[in-house]
Amino acid sequence: xxxxxxxxxxxxxxxxxxxxxxxxxxxxxxxxxxxxxxxxxxxxxxxxxxxxxxxxxxxxxxxxxxxxxxxxxxxxxxxxxxxxxxxxxxxxxxxxxxxxxxxxxxxxxxxxxxxxxxxxxxxxxxxxxxxxxxxxxxxxxxxxxxxxxxxxxxxxxxxxxxxxxxxxxxxxxxxxxxxxxxxxxxxxxxxxxxxxxxxxxxxxxxxxxxxxxxxxxxxxxxxxxxxxxxxxxxxxxxxxxxxxxxxxxxxxxxxxxxxxxxxxxxxxxxxxxxxxxxxxxxxxxxxxxxxxxxxxxxxxxxxxxxxxxxxxxxxxxxxxxxxxxxxxxxxxxxxxxxxxxxxxxxxxxxxxxxxxxxxxxxxxxxxxxxxxxxxxxxxxxxxxxxxxxxxxxxxxxxxxxxxxxxxxxxxxxxxxxxxxx
Numbered sequence: 001x002x003x004x005x006x007x008x009x010x011x012x013x014x015x016x017x018x019x020x021x022x023x024x025x026x027x028x029x030x031x032x033x034x035x036x037x038x039x040x041x042x043x044x045x046x047x048x049x050x051x052x053x054x055x056x057x058x059x060x061x062x063x064x065x066x067x068x069x070x071x072x073x074x075x076x077x078x079x080x081x082x083x084x085x086x087x088x089x090x091x092x093x094x095x096x097x098x099x100x101x102x103x104x105x106x107x108x109x110x111x112x113x114x115x116x117x118x119x120x121x122x123x124x125x126x127x128x129x130x131x132x133x134x135x136x137x138x139x140x141x142x143x144x145x146x147x148x149x150x151x152x153x154x155x156x157x158x159x160x161x162x163x164x165x166x167x168x169x170x171x172x173x174x175x176x177x178x179x180x181x182x183x184x185x186x187x188x189x190x191x192x193x194x195x196x197x198x199x200x201x202x203x204x205x206x207x208x209x210x211x212x213x214x215x216x217x218x219x220x221x222x223x224x225x226x227x228x229x230x231x232x233x234x235x236x237x238x239x240x241x242x243x244x245x246x247x248x249x250x251x252x253x254x255x256x257x258x259x260x261x262x263x264x265x266x267x268x269x270x271x272x273x274x275x276x277x278x279x280x281x282x283x284x285x286x287x288x289x290x291x292x293x294x295x296x297x298x299x300x301x302x303x304x305x306x307x308x309x310x311x312x313x314x315x316x317x318x319x320x321x322x323x324x325x326x327x328x329x330x331x332x333x334x335x336x337x338x339x340x341x342x343x344x345x346x347x348x349x350x351x352x353x354x355x356x357x358x359x360x361x362x363x364x365x366x367x368x369x370x371x372x373x374x375x376x377x378x379x380x381x382x383x384x385x386x387x388x389x390x391x392x393x394x395x396x397x398x399x400x401x402x403x404x405x406x407x408x409x410x411x412x413x414x415x416x417x418x419x420x421x
Contacts, residue, residue, distance in 0.1 A: 012044040016051030017071040042146040061153035065091030078128025136165040249391045261288035268302045281319035288325040292419035301392040304385040309353035337399035345418040352411040357404040
């Protein structure tokens with residue numbers, strides 16, 4: 001019997017878009033369900049629910065698991081696929097590829113326990129689009145109790161997650177490939193560093209041997225050339241070490257933990273004590289609290305910022321370095337810092353000095369590797385120190401700003417997300 005027009009008896013078949021129309025015109029007389037006027041109220045209620053729902057649903061009814069589904073479920077059947085013949089078809093006939101191993105055991109369990117079953121991102125290959133496809137689903141299967149108190153049918157609420165799962169798998173594959181590439185890069189950089197350091201070590205050893213054995217007989221010009229050679233070799237060795245450190249910051253990292261910054265800074269200042277005394281500098285450290293991060297990287301950050309302040313001091317002026325901390329809300333951040341939305345509280349660590357400073361227009365470029373504001377002869381160094389600092393800050397999802405004026409010192413402000421707990 002076909003129901004192209006509805007009487008008041010069949011209002012439960014109203015609506016439902018394309019599938020509603022197909023349900024109304026389907027010849028149910030030829031199915032185990034029989035004509036709709038004979039359907040029990042439990043079936044009528046479920047059919048109305050399925051057709052009007054915006055969630056993908058399929059209803060299996062009776063011992064033959066006769067199927068009805070809605071517009072939202074329709075795309076899961078493929079194009080071309082199992083639609084429209086799946087409407088009114090029995091479950092075993094529609095899903096032979098998964099019935100014995102998946103659907104029948106699942107339905108038997110639901111009928112036995114009368115409990116719903118939920119699964120997320122489950123692989124259930126199905127035949128559609130002319131072939132068997134690996135498809136992933138998040139679904140729940142619910143028992144539907146009929147007028148006799150028995151499980152009269154099973155309602156499937158199913159959302160296909162194939163695209164999401166494939167995207168996650170592709171991301172995991174890309175991440176694994178990237179990690180392997182980084183590991184290969186680290187092995188190469190370490191080997192290259194060793195191979196470059198070895199001849200430099202020989203040059204320095206031979207220079208030292210030459211000065212010890214023949215220094216007294218060298219002319220003033222020869223002695224000066226030897227000194228230059230030793231200086232250049234030492235500078236090159238330091239550069240290779242810094243480049244290796246930079247590479248490791250890019251490819252390595254330890255699990256983040258809450259780090260007590262005052263204790264961490266104590267270790268750094270202990271290492272720098274000879275340089276602090278040489279410069280006769282005053283270092284003032286306020287309460288810094290804790291930071292969530294890698295202790296080795298944070299030590300490197302402080303070491304380079306303090307070393308930078310000690311390097312660019314003014315002659316005949318006592319060098320003063322102040323290290324302090326403050327808390328900010330997200331609304332108080334610089335507009336150039338755009339952290340993830342879930343970060344709302346931030347710690348700012350300021351490292352200030354009264355040294356030679358720099359032109360404000362250079363505030364961003366000073367973090368570029370090998371960029372110099374002054375000559376190598378006047379202020380020796382590898383030109384990578386502040387680049388290392390910036391890399392550490394970025395590894396901690398933070399931000400760094402530099403403020404300065406020529407002859408009026410500089411302040412480096414490190415913004416770090418504040419993780420409580």
